[in-house]
Amino acid sequence: MFEPDLLKPILESIDKLPPFPEIARKILELSRDDDVDFKDIIDVIKYDEAITFNCLRLCNSSYYGLSAKTFTIDQAVVKLGLRNIQMIALASANELSDYSNAQEGYGFGAGELWRHSVATAIISKLLIEKINLKEDSILFTSALLHDIGKIVLNKYVGKDMVNMIELAIKEKLSLVEAERAVFGIDHAELGGIVAENWKFPSMLSNAIKNHHESPEKFIPNIVAWVRLSNLVYHVYLANSVYSHHREIISNIKQSILFQFKLKKEDIDQVMAEIPEELKKVEMLLNLAF
Numbered sequence: 001m002f003e004p005d006l007l008k009p010i011l012e013s014i015d016k017l018p019p020f021p022e023i024a025r026k027i028l029e030l031s032r033d034d035d036v037d038f039k040d041i042i043d044v045i046k047y048d049e050a051i052t053f054n055c056l057r058l059c060n061s062s063y064y065g066l067s068a069k070t071f072t073i074d075q076a077v078v079k080l081g082l083r084n085i086q087m088i089a090l091a092s093a094n095e096l097s098d099y100s101n102a103q104e105g106y107g108f109g110a111g112e113l114w115r116h117s118v119a120t121a122i123i124s125k126l127l128i129e130k131i132n133l134k135e136d137s138i139l140f141t142s143a144l145l146h147d148i149g150k151i152v153l154n155k156y157v158g159k160d161m162v163n164m165i166e167l168a169i170k171e172k173l174s175l176v177e178a179e180r181a182v183f184g185i186d187h188a189e190l191g192g193i194v195a196e197n198w199k200f201p202s203m204l205s206n207a208i209k210n211h212h213e214s215p216e217k218f219i220p221n222i223v224a225w226v227r228l229s230n231l232v233y234h235v236y237l238a239n240s241v242y243s244h245h246r247e248i249i250s251n252i253k254q255s256i257l258f259q260f261k262l263k264k265e266d267i268d269q270v271m272a273e274i275p276e277e278l279k280k281v282e283m284l285l286n287l288a289f
């Protein structure tokens, strides 16, 4: 089952990824500081046509209702806030267009990986708001980019997907463990290497690398919050498709929530907020991609 010949080309394909877009990097860096002067952000954005255009478009979209129209980037940045700006910066980058493409290997349609990524980031924000923890832009960015390794592995999983699923069922493995069994590496570890190549802060690359480790293994740090946000999204999806999966929520509650100082009601509230938040994601999906 293990295909040792594939590991080398997989690792080599990381070098073929485009460099991380500079403007997005600057925006992510600036938005790490919650007290950042918005003028500094505007100074970066205003030289990028796509980001400027998309900021104005989101501001004037139906998501923001019928409030007064926004015509300048200065007003738009204030209205949107740092986290929306982060998402728009990433969504507008041509270099990252693979995010919006279909990832057929994984069976994702166009926009699906991006939708999952943005939703996970939004969930991380909602979750930490529940325990009044200060919002952390590294957490938000980690959640946004946690599955970047899937873009690399997508090309290889396609023909092996059936084998992987069979192996996962037979050996009672998760799909991530099946990736590791077949390729000798999984999308989380690959994503960590991509983040290191892009010279991201180690906290961010660690969060990406470890996002499939059990959250119980960690004291609630950024890695664990990304993992939990990812889990909540999957539970939300399962619940919306199969209502009998409701018991999964209590699994989160019993084994993990206590460590995060979260209550079951907090998760229920976040779940209830997701549909409205997903509307924003849809709006973002309709931006540059």
Ligand SMILES: [Fe+2]
Pocket (backbone or CB within 6 Å): 146, 147, 187, 188, 211, 212
């Ligand atoms: Fe993942």
Ligand SMILES: [Fe+2]
Pocket (backbone or CB within 6 Å): 116, 120, 146, 147, 230
């Ligand atoms: Fe994920």
